[in-house]
Amino acid sequence: MQSAEHPSRTVRGRATAGEPRPRFDTLTVPKASDVLAAEVRERILSGEFTEGTALPPERQLVEQTGLSRATVREALRILEVERLLEIRPGRGGGAFVHRPGRESLANTVRLVIRGQRIRLEDLHETREAIEPACAALAARRRTDADLAELDDAHADLVAAGDDIQRFLRANIHWHNAVARAGENELLIGFMSALSQSIHAATNIEQFMDADIRRLTARAHARITEAIRDRDSEAAMRRMTRHVCGFARAAAEVDRRDGVDLIDPEN
Amino acid sequence: MQSAEHPSRTVRGRATAGEPRPRFDTLTVPKASDVLAAEVRERILSGEFTEGTALPPERQLVEQTGLSRATVREALRILEVERLLEIRPGRGGGAFVHRPGRESLANTVRLVIRGQRIRLEDLHETREAIEPACAALAARRRTDADLAELDDAHADLVAAGDDIQRFLRANIHWHNAVARAGENELLIGFMSALSQSIHAATNIEQFMDADIRRLTARAHARITEAIRDRDSEAAMRRMTRHVCGFARAAAEVDRRDGVDLIDPEN
DNA sequence: TCGGCCTCTTTGGCTGAACCATTCAACACA
DNA sequence: TGTGTTGAATGGTTCAGCCAAAGAGGCCGA
Numbered sequence: 001m002q003s004a005e006h007p008s009r010t011v012r013g014r015a016t017a018g019e020p021r022p023r024f025d026t027l028t029v030p031k032a033s034d035v036l037a038a039e040v041r042e043r044i045l046s047g048e049f050t051e052g053t054a055l056p057p058e059r060q061l062v063e064q065t066g067l068s069r070a071t072v073r074e075a076l077r078i079l080e081v082e083r084l085l086e087i088r089p090g091r092g093g094g095a096f097v098h099r100p101g102r103e104s105l106a107n108t109v110r111l112v113i114r115g116q117r118i119r120l121e122d123l124h125e126t127r128e129a130i131e132p133a134c135a136a137l138a139a140r141r142r143t144d145a146d147l148a149e150l151d152d153a154h155a156d157l158v159a160a161g162d163d164i165q166r167f168l169r170a171n172i173h174w175h176n177a178v179a180r181a182g183e184n185e186l187l188i189g190f191m192s193a194l195s196q197s198i199h200a201a202t203n204i205e206q207f208m209d210a211d212i213r214r215l216t217a218r219a220h221a222r223i224t225e226a227i228r229d230r231d232s233e234a235a236m237r238r239m240t241r242h243v244c245g246f247a248r249a250a251a252e253v254d255r256r257d258g259v260d261l262i263d264p265e266n
Numbered sequence: 267m268q269s270a271e272h273p274s275r276t277v278r279g280r281a282t283a284g285e286p287r288p289r290f291d292t293l294t295v296p297k298a299s300d301v302l303a304a305e306v307r308e309r310i311l312s313g314e315f316t317e318g319t320a321l322p323p324e325r326q327l328v329e330q331t332g333l334s335r336a337t338v339r340e341a342l343r344i345l346e347v348e349r350l351l352e353i354r355p356g357r358g359g360g361a362f363v364h365r366p367g368r369e370s371l372a373n374t375v376r377l378v379i380r381g382q383r384i385r386l387e388d389l390h391e392t393r394e395a396i397e398p399a400c401a402a403l404a405a406r407r408r409t410d411a412d413l414a415e416l417d418d419a420h421a422d423l424v425a426a427g428d429d430i431q432r433f434l435r436a437n438i439h440w441h442n443a444v445a446r447a448g449e450n451e452l453l454i455g456f457m458s459a460l461s462q463s464i465h466a467a468t469n470i471e472q473f474m475d476a477d478i479r480r481l482t483a484r485a486h487a488r489i490t491e492a493i494r495d496r497d498s499e500a501a502m503r504r505m506t507r508h509v510c511g512f513a514r515a516a517a518e519v520d521r522r523d524g525v526d527l528i529d530p531e532n
Numbered sequence: 533t534c535g536g537c538c539t540c541t542t543t544g545g546c547t548g549a550a551c552c553a554t555t556c557a558a559c560a561c562a
Numbered sequence: 563t564g565t566g567t568t569g570a571a572t573g574g575t576t577c578a579g580c581c582a583a584a585g586a587g588g589c590c591g592a
Contacts, residue, residue, distance in 0.1 A: 029553095029554095031573095031574070031575095032574080032575070033343075033574090033575095044381075045377075045380045045381060057542080057543060057544080058543075058544065059542095059543085059544095067575085067576085068575060068576040068577070069576085069577085070336050070339075070574095070575070070576070070577090071574085071575065071576080073336075073340070073544085073545085074339070074340060074343050076544095077299070077340050077343055077344060078343060078347050081343075081344050081347040081348060082347060082377060083377075084377075084381070087544075088543090088544080088584095089543065089544040089545070089582080089583060089584080090542085090543060090544070090582080090583040090584035090585075091541070091542045091543055091544095091583075091584045091585045091586080092542080092543080092584065092585055092586095093542085093543055093544060093583085093584075093585095094542095094543070094544080095544095099381040099382060100374075100377050100378050100381045100382070101378065101381070101382055104374060104377070104378060105374060105375065105378050108348075108366075108370060108371060108374035109371065109452075111311075111348060111349075111350070111366050111370070112366050112367065112368075112370060112371050112451075112452075112455060113452070114311045115310070115311060115350070115365040115366045115367075116365055116366070116367060116451055118451050118452055122450045122451060122452050122453075123452065125399070125403065125450050125452075125453070126399075126450065126452045126453050126456070128399065129395060129396050129398075129399030129400075129453065130395050130396065132395075133391070133392075133394065133395030134395075137391065184388045184391050184392065185378075185382055185384050185388060186375075186378075186379070186384055186388050186389065186392045187388075187391065187392050187395065189378060190392070190456065295582095295583095297545070297546095298545080298546070299545090299546095323571075323572060323573080324572075324573065325571095325572080325573095333546085333547085334546060334547040334548065335547085335548080335549095336545095336546070336547075336548095337545085337546060337547080339573085339574090353573075354555095354572090354573080355553080355554060355555080355572065355573040355574070356553080356554040356555035356556075356571085356572060356573070357554075357555045357556045357557080357570070357571045357572055357573095358555065358556060358557090358571080358572080359554085359555075359571085359572055359573060360571095360572070360573080361573095533592105534591105534592090535590105535591095535592090536589105536590090536591090536592100537588105537589085537590085537591100538587105538588085538589080538590095539586100539587090539588085539589095540585105540586085540587085540588100541584100541585085541586080541587100542583100542584085542585085542586100543582100543583085543584085543585100544581105544582090544583085544584105545580105545581080545582075545583095546579105546580085546581075546582100547578105547579085547580080547581095548577105548578095548579090548580105549576105549577090549578095550575100550576085550577085551574105551575085551576080551577105552573105552574075552575075552576095553572100553573085553574075553575100554571100554572085554573085554574095555570100555571085555572085555573105556569105556570090556571085556572105557568105557569090557570090557571100558567100558568085558569085558570100559566105559567085559568080559569100560565100560566090560567075560568090561564105561565085561566080561567095562563100562564090562565080562566095
């Protein structure tokens with residue numbers, strides 16, 4: 001964790017020729033706010049501060065740490081961005097401990113995808129790797145509640161008819177439900193980030209034509225059945241077919257229309 | 267992206283009974299630093315600010331935005347934590363645009379893993395989903411340079427002998443090399459985060475006994491061969507066997523010794 | 533007694549001015 | 563030519579203070 005800290009100031013020694021002298025390595029002087037942030041981060045991650053714990057108010061932290069308020073605030077801000085703290089203003093507010101979860105993961109994944117201009121094919125490849133595994137796990141571990149959620153999402157997808165936005169929402173809902181049924185937090189996080197990004201990239205009217213919609217509904221139904229029957233082999237196989245088919249279709253449209261990654265905002 | 271912003275202050279309207287009146291939704295007042303951060307973030311992600319671009323110095327941003335320096339600094343800090351900016355002090359320093367990449371992803375994944383106390387089995391399951399796909403891609407896309415890297419890592423692993431730390435380093439190096447050969451940035455990011463976390467969790471002397479080390483070396487050799495021959499089927503199959511075997515062995519040790527996730531620090 | 537209103541307190545959000553520390557470039561000097 | 567010095571640019575930190583939101587508690591009228 002330490003080595004992953006933000007870059008600190010680095011002081012370079014001056015090179016000197018001649019007889020051997022005491023040698024100093026380049027040393028780094030950490031920033032005060034990073035030090036405080038690191039301290040609090042460790043105490044959160046180590047479990048000393050549990051979810052919901054309220055940190056002392058800023059002015060009290062200033063007293064206790066001997067730092068200025070601006071510095072303390074920067075440290076809190078760092079942890080807020082890392083989703084380790086939630087800060088609420090007003091009386092009764094303050095900084096509350098919050099363990100980072102799916103949201104945090106999905107957020108970073110989206111940042112990286114946009115920042116690196118990751119290709120749509122890469123997203124599809126990644127999904128082809130992950131989602132069949134999710135389906136297999138879902139078939140093994142699903143509860144009745146999970147199943148109900150899948151059925152709901154599927155019903156919504158079928159009912160969407162020509163309302164493409166609703167169709168896409170239901171689609172993403174179903175995929176997330178599959179991941180959740182697998183009960184693996186990490187895979188859930190990866191998948192929800194992926195779904196959102198792929199959804200944003202394929203939110204194109206002419207792509208989601210009636211044919212595709214019909215095929216999608218059919219595939220979802222068959223995968224849901226496999227999960228219902230706890231047949232993880234079939235779930236995995238069918239999911240693989242489904243996502244590969246979708247990727248091929250998307251690639252086809254892409255070649256035809258030169259569609260590229262779109263700003264998720266829209 | 268907007269909806270993923272940090273929580274802003276929310277002002278609730280007062281409920282009033284009686285005749286219909288103009289209705290106002292609860293509205294949120296964003297924080298100044300978040301606004302500035304969001305603006306800069308968009309301009310970076312949209313490509314307007316390219317990698318390495320220097321933002322204006324803080325004092326100039328203060329002039330241009332009409333905000334105070336503390337606020338500007340908080341905004342910059344936010345983007346620094348998101349790995350979108352790199353900030354260097356001193357003359358010739360400043361805030362430089364930096365697109366977030368693998369480290370950023372790996373960092374967040376580690377935070378989530380520690381924060382959520384994700385189980386070691388979950389990590390293994392995730393790896394079982396992702397790494398065989400990486401191996402398959404690697405077999406299809408490997409360059410000679412990739413192959414050289416794999417051979418290097420493998421040679422190092424074999425040469426490690428009883429130096430367990432060196433063995434583990436070489437091991438992680440080889441796994442990362444496989445991912446890199448697959449040329450899918452997203453999978454590379456996921457895998458490097460996973461490798462690090464799994465490595466941290468299984469860094470236990472009694473686990474990495476001579477038998478395991480021998481089996482690992484053998485598996486790596488066979489997978490490397492498949493990648494060399496561009497046989498993606500074999501690469502995938504063998505990688506699956508390898509990581510599943512590793513997971514089973516780890517689970518065995520876990521059951522025996524009650525080993526749990528260890529602080530990555532150590 | 534109860535509901536509404538006011539005021540006070542606590543808390544984060546923000547500002548402005550000032551000083552420190554690091555770095556680099558220009559310049560003077562041997 | 564090289565070397566030490568000085569000054570300017572830039573981020574890092576502090577201090578003192580005000581504003582705004584949100585509870586808490588008391589006061590007053592119905």
